[in-house]
Amino acid sequence: MTPARDALRFQGHYAGPVSRLLAYAADTFLISVLYTAGLALLRFAVDAATPWTLNVEGAVFAVGAVVWAGLYFGASWTGFARSPGMSLLGLRIVRADGSDLDRRHALIRLFAFPLAFLTLGLGFLGIILRRTRQALYDNIADTAVIYDWDAEAAKLRELATRGGHRRQVGGGAERPVSSA
Amino acid sequence: MDDASHGSPGTDLVPLTGARVVPRELVRGVDLALGVGVRAGGVAVRLVGAGREVARVGVRAAAVLPGTGAARRALSAVTRPLAADGARVRRRTVAEAQRALEWAVPAIVELIDVDAIVQRIDADALVATIDVDAVLRRIDTDAVMAAIDVDALLQRTDVNALLRRVDLDAALTGVDLDEVIGRIDVDAIAARVDVNAIVQRLDVDAVVEQTELGTIVARSTSGFASEALDLARAQTVGVDALVTRLVDRLLRRRGEGPLGPPLLMREEDEEGPAAPPPAGAPSPPETAPPEEPAE
Numbered sequence: 001m002t003p004a005r006d007a008l009r010f011q012g013h014y015a016g017p018v019s020r021l022l023a024y025a026a027d028t029f030l031i032s033v034l035y036t037a038g039l040a041l042l043r044f045a046v047d048a049a050t051p052w053t054l055n056v057e058g059a060v061f062a063v064g065a066v067v068w069a070g071l072y073f074g075a076s077w078t079g080f081a082r083s084p085g086m087s088l089l090g091l092r093i094v095r096a097d098g099s100d101l102d103r104r105h106a107l108i109r110l111f112a113f114p115l116a117f118l119t120l121g122l123g124f125l126g127i128i129l130r131r132t133r134q135a136l137y138d139n140i141a142d143t144a145v146i147y148d149w150d151a152e153a154a155k156l157r158e159l160a161t162r163g164g165h166r167r168q169v170g171g172g173a174e175r176p177v178s179s180a
Numbered sequence: 181m182d183d184a185s186h187g188s189p190g191t192d193l194v195p196l197t198g199a200r201v202v203p204r205e206l207v208r209g210v211d212l213a214l215g216v217g218v219r220a221g222g223v224a225v226r227l228v229g230a231g232r233e234v235a236r237v238g239v240r241a242a243a244v245l246p247g248t249g250a251a252r253r254a255l256s257a258v259t260r261p262l263a264a265d266g267a268r269v270r271r272r273t274v275a276e277a278q279r280a281l282e283w284a285v286p287a288i289v290e291l292i293d294v295d296a297i298v299q300r301i302d303a304d305a306l307v308a309t310i311d312v313d314a315v316l317r318r319i320d321t322d323a324v325m326a327a328i329d330v331d332a333l334l335q336r337t338d339v340n341a342l343l344r345r346v347d348l349d350a351a352l353t354g355v356d357l358d359e360v361i362g363r364i365d366v367d368a369i370a371a372r373v374d375v376n377a378i379v380q381r382l383d384v385d386a387v388v389e390q391t392e393l394g395t396i397v398a399r400s401t402s403g404f405a406s407e408a409l410d411l412a413r414a415q416t417v418g419v420d421a422l423v424t425r426l427v428d429r430l431l432r433r434r435g436e437g438p439l440g441p442p443l444l445m446r447e448e449d450e451e452g453p454a455a456p457p458p459a460g461a462p463s464p465p466e467t468a469p470p471e472e473p474a475e
Binding site for chain 2: 089094096
């Protein structure tokens with residue numbers, strides 16, 4: 001079975017820890033890049049347009065980063081039920097029963113999310129110990145994370161690409177198509 | 181009679197051509213003898229008839245007289261030799277008659293023109309008298325058909341030779357195909373076709389992989405980024421499963437928990453079971469690695 005076909009049968013299942021870690025890493029990278037770039041643009045604009053100089057450092061920088069991260073996650077979760085990093089890895093947030101995430105539970109999840117860090121990472125242990133792979137904030141918001149990417153299209157893409165390569169090697173000869 | 185056998189050309193049925201000609205004197209003698217014989221025979225027949233009645237009365241009268249038994253025995257003793265002589269004469273006469281017939285019948289057959297007889301038979305009138313319907317009604321068709329061994333008949337039939345003798349071109353030339361096609365209700369035929377069943381039997385994966393349709397799909401949807409992302413996602417799912425197995429082994433966890441949220445699993449069950457995992461394929465991820473931040 002091809003990787004795409006193998007992954008196809010996991011769609012709708014609880015997302016595993018590696019996928020969620022990579023998604024969080026991608027989000028962190030995006031948050032950092034966008035925050036730094038935005039701050040640089042803002043500083044350049046203030047320097048160019050005003051006699052003052054914008055100097056964001058220390059606690060202000062950190063608070064600004066947290067606020068920006070909150071805006072980033074809040075907007076993406078409430079609007080699309082997934083962050084950009086989760087989109088990259090093909091993950092989606094749903095209610096614990098599998099129904100679509102609504103705005104209210106997205107916001108609850110957003111405000112509960114820092115608790116996982118405030119408990120020194122213990123809030124993430126649910127992803128390991130629980131079969132539903134719900135972290136602390138997932139429990140509070142009654143949400144779960146699942147695999148939800150277009151694996152069917154990925155499978156077709158893989159089959160088409162493989163068939164194209166085979167036709168190129170075989171001189172373009174068509175093979176009969178057998179029925180299932 | 182006198183002229184019939186002397187110089188006569190004969191009749192249509194019994195021509196005398198080639199037959200023997202009898203002398204006139206012999207014919208007259210035979211006629212005389214026949215005439216005497218016929219008259220004598222007539223008288224004899226009448227006498228015999230009268231004598232039989234008299235004898236019957238006499239026998240009845242004699243039967244009641246005394247001594248009739250002894251007289252019957254005496255009469256029997258007297259008549260037995262006479263009866264034996266009569267039997268010998270009868271046998272000799274029969275033999276002579278047989279020899280005479282053996283000589284006469286071929287001569288008579290030789291004289292008869294069978295063709296003329298056949299020609300005089302009105303076959304149409306003969307057939308007209310036959311009630312063919314009645315004949316057919318009396319035929320038991322079922323019994324006739326039951327008696328026919330169709331298998332043996334077919335085995336003896338050379339179908340190939342039969343087909344070779346059929347002029348298909350000539351047969352098709354006489355067929356108006358446009359009219360035939362015009363009488364076909366295509367909508368009714370199409371309505372009876374279960375297109376969904378046909379589509380379900382179609383191996384879409386094979387179609388995409390082995391035909392130009394796959395190339396179209398690839399050109400319209402794929403790119404390096406898409407393929408790389410597909411591969412990365414698929415590989416990540418595999419690593420998830422691997423990590424889950426390791427954690428389950430460390431925790432000595434047995435059994436299988438829920439694979440996903442109830443509503444989504446119910447939909448999956450209704451759509452049909454997922455494809456069976458290949459040998460050595462990773463099981464669904466159930467747990468996460470320890471101490472890693474996740475969303």
